[in-house]
Amino acid sequence: MKIIRTPEAMQKHALDLKRTGRSIGGVPTMGFLHEGHVSLMRLARAQCDVLVVSIFVNPTQFGPNEDLKTYPRDFSRDESLCEQAGVDLLFYPEPTAMYAADASSWIDEASLSGGLCGATRPGHFRGVCTVVAKLFNLMQLDIAVFGEKDAQQLRIIERMVRDLNFPVNILRGPIVREPDGLAMSSRNKYLSAEQREAALCLRRSLDNVEEQFAAGERNTAVLRQTVVDWIASVPGAELDYIEVVDDRSLAAVETIESDTLVALAVKFGAVRLIDNAVLCRSP
Numbered sequence: 001m002k003i004i005r006t007p008e009a010m011q012k013h014a015l016d017l018k019r020t021g022r023s024i025g026g027v028p029t030m031g032f033l034h035e036g037h038v039s040l041m042r043l044a045r046a047q048c049d050v051l052v053v054s055i056f057v058n059p060t061q062f063g064p065n066e067d068l069k070t071y072p073r074d075f076s077r078d079e080s081l082c083e084q085a086g087v088d089l090l091f092y093p094e095p096t097a098m099y100a101a102d103a104s105s106w107i108d109e110a111s112l113s114g115g116l117c118g119a120t121r122p123g124h125f126r127g128v129c130t131v132v133a134k135l136f137n138l139m140q141l142d143i144a145v146f147g148e149k150d151a152q153q154l155r156i157i158e159r160m161v162r163d164l165n166f167p168v169n170i171l172r173g174p175i176v177r178e179p180d181g182l183a184m185s186s187r188n189k190y191l192s193a194e195q196r197e198a199a200l201c202l203r204r205s206l207d208n209v210e211e212q213f214a215a216g217e218r219n220t221a222v223l224r225q226t227v228v229d230w231i232a233s234v235p236g237a238e239l240d241y242i243e244v245v246d247d248r249s250l251a252a253v254e255t256i257e258s259d260t261l262v263a264l265a266v267k268f269g270a271v272r273l274i275d276n277a278v279l280c281r282s283p
């Protein structure tokens with residue numbers, strides 16, 4: 001596995017590979033890798049000649065009061081996980097190399113980014129879209145895999161790729177969960193034992209919504225209230241949002257008639273976790 005540390009070297013290497021006719025698949029990450037990331041690497045690995053993973057804790061997607069400084073990092077562990085997963089190229093740039101001090105060009109997706117996580121994290125998806133576009137240009141990806149845990153991010157990236165004609169095929173990787181149902185996340189590391197137990201309320205409240213949906217409930221106010229009540233009963237859990245939205249437009253839905261995304265974010269002290277489920281997914 002080759003480690004590349006500068007954007008220039010990454011782009012040159014990728015363009016050289018493209019000239020030899022090889023396809024490049026990639027998994028953009030912020031590091032502190034877990035089984036969820038590894039599952040995305042496996043998906044990409046099966047569909048490309050060269051597999052590239054980027055590790056970059058992107059400063060532009062963190063708000064001023066968010067956890068950029070404390071975001072977990074462990075490069076040597078990440079490096080060996082990538083090696084084991086059959087990664088060919090690991091792109092690990094310095095933040096100062098990725099953004100010029102006077103960088104002033106951004107990608108702002110203007111329809112899907114406002115609600116859900118975008119409502120409490122203003123500017124977050126502008127940072128995500130901009131860095132993902134930069135990574136596509138640097139890594140020259142034919143295929144890129146993103147996880148379904150970040151449901152809104154995934155839909156925004158798909159929209160950006162469509163709207164701006166990026167020649168990249170986006171694949172969706174299913175959510176990977178711990179045996180007790182907690183969705184894998186780099187931020188799980190920061191949960192205390194009590195918070196780790198409390199964090200099961202995300203999956204459990206989604207299970208509850210799915211059960212009500214299976215039993216015929218279509219009124220989203222009723223489904224949302226179930227989650228509000230559930231989370232309120234969990235000590236140490238503070239609901240950031242619970243939204244029931246159209247799976248494509250991410251617009252709020254009152255009565256479920258087509259594919260619908262149920263997404264929530266819950267805070268446990270300083271740790272904010274997200275999870276989601278899709279109801280009524282077309283076969």
Ligand code: PAF
Nearest residue numbers: 028029030058128131150
């Ligand atoms: O999902 C993430 O880890 C990040 O948002 C991404 C897509 C790597 C962009 O920094």
